[in-house]
Amino acid sequence: MEKFFWADAIAEKIIKEKGKKKQYVCASGISPSGTIHIGNFREVITTDLVVRALKDKREKVRFIYSWDDFDRFRKVPKNIDPGFEEYIGRPVSDVPSPFGKGSYAEYFEKEFEKSLKEVGINPDFIRQSIMNKKCKYAPLIKKAIDNIGKIKKILNRYRKKNLPKDWFPLEVYCEKCNKDSTKVISAKGYFVEYECTCGFKNKIDYRKVGRVKLKWRVDWPARWAYEKVDFEPGGADHSAPGGSFDTGKQIAKEIFNYKYPLYQLYEWVRIKGGTEFSSSAGNTISLKDVLEIYEPEIVRYLFVSTRPNKGFAISFDGDVIKIYEDYDQLERDYFDGRLDAQQKRIYELSQIKKIGGKKPEKISFRHLITLVQIGKIKDLSDDDKKRAEKVKNWIDKYAPDEFKFEVQKKIKYPFEGKEKDALIELREVLKDRDFTEEELFNEFYNICKKFGIKNTDFFKTAYEAIIGKDKGPRLAGLILEVGKEKIIKLLEQVK
Numbered sequence: 001m002e003k004f005f006w007a008d009a010i011a012e013k014i015i016k017e018k019g020k021k022k023q024y025v026c027a028s029g030i031s032p033s034g035t036i037h038i039g040n041f042r043e044v045i046t047t048d049l050v051v052r053a054l055k056d057k058r059e060k061v062r063f064i065y066s067w068d069d070f071d072r073f074r075k076v077p078k079n080i081d082p083g084f085e086e087y088i089g090r091p092v093s094d095v096p097s098p099f100g101k102g103s104y105a106e107y108f109e110k111e112f113e114k115s116l117k118e119v120g121i122n123p124d125f126i127r128q129s130i131m132n133k134k135c136k137y138a139p140l141i142k143k144a145i146d147n148i149g150k151i152k153k154i155l156n157r158y159r160k161k162n163l164p165k166d167w168f169p170l171e172v173y174c175e176k177c178n179k180d181s182t183k184v185i186s187a188k189g190y191f192v193e194y195e196c197t198c199g200f201k202n203k204i205d206y207r208k209v210g211r212v213k214l215k216w217r218v219d220w221p222a223r224w225a226y227e228k229v230d231f232e233p234g235g236a237d238h239s240a241p242g243g244s245f246d247t248g249k250q251i252a253k254e255i256f257n258y259k260y261p262l263y264q265l266y267e268w269v270r271i272k273g274g275t276e277f278s279s280s281a282g283n284t285i286s287l288k289d290v291l292e293i294y295e296p297e298i299v300r301y302l303f304v305s306t307r308p309n310k311g312f313a314i315s316f317d318g319d320v321i322k323i324y325e326d327y328d329q330l331e332r333d334y335f336d337g338r339l340d341a342q343q344k345r346i347y348e349l350s351q352i353k354k355i356g357g358k359k360p361e362k363i364s365f366r367h368l369i370t371l372v373q374i375g376k377i378k379d380l381s382d383d384d385k386k387r388a389e390k391v392k393n394w395i396d397k398y399a400p401d402e403f404k405f406e407v408q409k410k411i412k413y414p415f416e417g418k419e420k421d422a423l424i425e426l427r428e429v430l431k432d433r434d435f436t437e438e439e440l441f442n443e444f445y446n447i448c449k450k451f452g453i454k455n456t457d458f459f460k461t462a463y464e465a466i467i468g469k470d471k472g473p474r475l476a477g478l479i480l481e482v483g484k485e486k487i488i489k490l491l492e493q494v495k
């Protein structure tokens with residue numbers, strides 16, 4: 001076991017390598033090219049956890065989040081009108097929203113920002129479309145233009161074929177058609193000359209016309225230098241030797257005179273269960289989808305408890321129950337003082353609100369599966385009602401059939417022989433006296449013995465009678481939750 005929790009270890013390293021600073025800057029960024037996948041959320045929460053770790057060390061931190069919405073619209077996602085093809089090549093900030101007012105980028109940005117707030121993540125959002133249109137990076141663009149030779153040399157180290165002679169580290173959005181189907185003809189000082197496939201041609205001063213953008217591999221280190229970034233995570237695609245982080249480090253140092261940030265690779269997140277929502281349907285599982293079935297603290301817990309460089313799956317199937325149980329156990333152990341330092345940190349960093357002094361009393365997800373389906377949630381506390389809402393969503397959208405049931409009004413099957421006798425006995429026993437769950441459970445075995453019926457057959461019969469299926473939630477609990485009277489009345493139909 002390592003000495004520090006992973007986010008604390010990174011925070012420690014930042015302070016050590018970057019030296020004591022008045023304020024540390026931690027960054028993350030995503031291109032809003034469609035619904036933001038939960039895998040991309042890992043980028044943001046990884047940064048958030050490092051930010052919290054630094055703050056817990058009493059350091060001042062700025063958390064910036066870049067919306068890379070000056071990136072080109074490269075392809076139409078499956079859940080969007082195919083007619084959007086006509087906008088390919090425009091900045092995503094200049095593509096109209098597929099669902100009403102505003103821009104395409106804004107639509108997906110807002111949706112994600114709202115979900116981020118729910119999980120307690122509140123960074124400073126920076127819209128790169130605005131930064132670029134306001135020509136904020138002009139001095140950095142000039143540095144890149146002044147050093148094209150050096151940049152090419154760095155990039156060529158990792159290329160099979162060298163970049164062509166007329167290569168520029170620039171992209172230009174055409175002033176006439178607003179697409180990036182342009183070719184830079186010359187770039188010198190603050191001036192860039194370009195021509196577009198639409199026929200338009202011009203020479204612009206990019207201090208005044210915000211249409212020039214650095215290419216990704218140069219843009220990224222330029223922004224580290226601009227924002228003085230100390231930490232930023234990146235996906236596996238950026239992390240390989242010769243990948244954009246590797247070349248970015250060198251470009252930051254040699255061109256922009258900036259010592260690159262500390263870096264953390266994060267692995268992709270898979271989805272388990274809920275396949276009807278996955279790639280085949282063209283839909284993306286977003287943070288919003290995950291929050292429909294998981295409480296915000298549990299969403300955080302999933303990411304906190306797995307090191308960023310390890311992949312894991314978010315379950316939409318029956319494992320949801322286990323994850324809730326694990327989390328509840330962690331919470332109880334936290335308040336009972338049974339956690340080691342690492343687990344304690346996992347619990348702390350999963351929280352959104354300040355941790356109170358009292359152990360929260362919660363109804364388990366598993367128990368709520370029954371309560372929700374027998375309609376017994378009216379008297380629950382507000383927190384339990386919120387959890388019940390997640391349970392309901394899970395049952396409606398993702399739960400495997402074995403978890404779904406409905407208490408019968410009319411018994412579906414005719415029962416005969418031992419089965420019939422056992423059901424009648426169950427009815428009479430219920431009439432006889434009150435039971436705790438455990439007592440009733442033991443009573444089932446008495447009935448089995450009395451009629452020489454196998455336990456498995458008895459349970460199957462009882463489930464068939466009560467919920468019309470051969471499996472269900474714990475039988476004794478179910479009977480007591482539904483209420484003896486109702487069950488007795490139902491079993492009166494066995495004759």
Ligand SMILES: [Zn+2]
Pocket residue numbers: 174175176177178179196197198199200
């Ligand atoms: Zn054009």
